Amino acid sequence: MPSPAPVVSVHPLTLPAPGRGDDLRVRVSAPVTGNDLPVVVFSHGFSQSATAYEPLAAFWAAHGFVVVQPTHLDSAELGVPADDPRTPLIWRFRIEDLERCLDGLERLEASVPGLAGRVDRSRIAVAGHSWGAQTASTLLGARVLDADGVPGEDMSDPRVKAGVLLAVTGTGGTDLSPFAAEHFPFMSPDFEKLTTPALVVAGDKDDSPLSVRGPDWFTDAFRLSPGATDLLTLFGAEHSLGGIVGLGHKENTDESPERVALIQRLTCAYLRHALGLADAAWPVPVESTLGVLESK
Template structure:
């Protein structure tokens, strides 16, 4: 584990967005050829959230870039703002903007210049952030006619970690179907490798189905994918948005620690080709007499 350096807010000029993109960059204090993880926060959060994951990944050798999306409570944009209907697209564009601005981000953090490996990039996200990240992996939004919309995948992204990603739009409640038309995904073209994490007690008020709705991204996407199902976990997956935050209804330090280990091992495997930790973590989970979850892959 390394000492972590962090800089915020780093601003990326973003014409047409109405606000420059605010970003937090965290990185290990030493090392070169560092892989990059771009993390998309859940609804209302910001670059300041998700410390249990962002800090852990940075301490274990990754440069973690966290943009603040327009829905963040820190920006205070009202629901009637004309950008609201396109908020989901602005989110995806934020991640692309981060990838386009890696040179500027690298130069803005003291001691980081020249240490990034641009050939080893992953995207990650939680909840709405997972949906945002999935677009760069190849997921697409179905139009009213059921035809997949624009392909917003990015070849620079080599892997993903999708936490509590919502399922198919056929199972939305009437309210969600009316107000969130972007929640109608197709995972058929989500070809980039990814680890998908679902809680088996995550009952969404947006879906008519039970917690298995959150396994759809695994079921309906092509390989190479892995699915980690966490037993007893609700939408915060034990507390990944932050320490002692009000949104966490299922606080479990053990569950968060498992997620830290498994996501780190997965990222090292997917980006660096270091499979030892990933295989060991999977074996340990399977052998545990009282496991916190199960893992399967295709």
């Protein structure tokens, strides 16, 4: 892993988004040095924004990535009401947001001082946490089942070469709690076509009210897809996985700088490996008291 570099972060940048109701706000972080920089487009969890997940965005950027973070319509910053006509389709708007970031990479690159000409657009990954992980998974090949259990359209993107799925929601149907089945019918992924290489990160204490299954629900993408070949299970971790939204954040229930440091190091190593960087090393050691790394 390269030595960390100083980082420049620009926010908000905007991308035109006809039909969305609001132009897309984006944050871009990048190292001030280096060339041929790979890209990570990151999808935040419910109600968060482009300025969250600083522990990941700053670390990845300092270690050689351009990190692109859109603010989705469900962000608390935007205040879209529950009765807004866009609300039932926010899950689709989220996917379109990631696509807009990919389509707008040249514009974003030109908007960050000193970044133009230093980005390798042939090496692109997507990542996300919670709902953001499900959003990111569709670009890797996962599909959404309809009410009859039929897979929806293929929304994978050939520009995306790898993914990191943090606390990604599992299968739907009878695995959902009654509340989730009523309010989140789109939370019914089919992982059979997720063929793009991906790392799944799950907490063994992440007992979500959205599922009746327990923490193993968050490992479905690894168990059921051909592309997600690696799984990091964190011991004692709940849904915030130690505090990846930001240490000291009000939503942290299991704050652990040690867990966050492990996720930083391991996800960075995985992304460098999956994107084919010459100096990448994978797998990497995991301290036995923090978690276990499985590969298939």
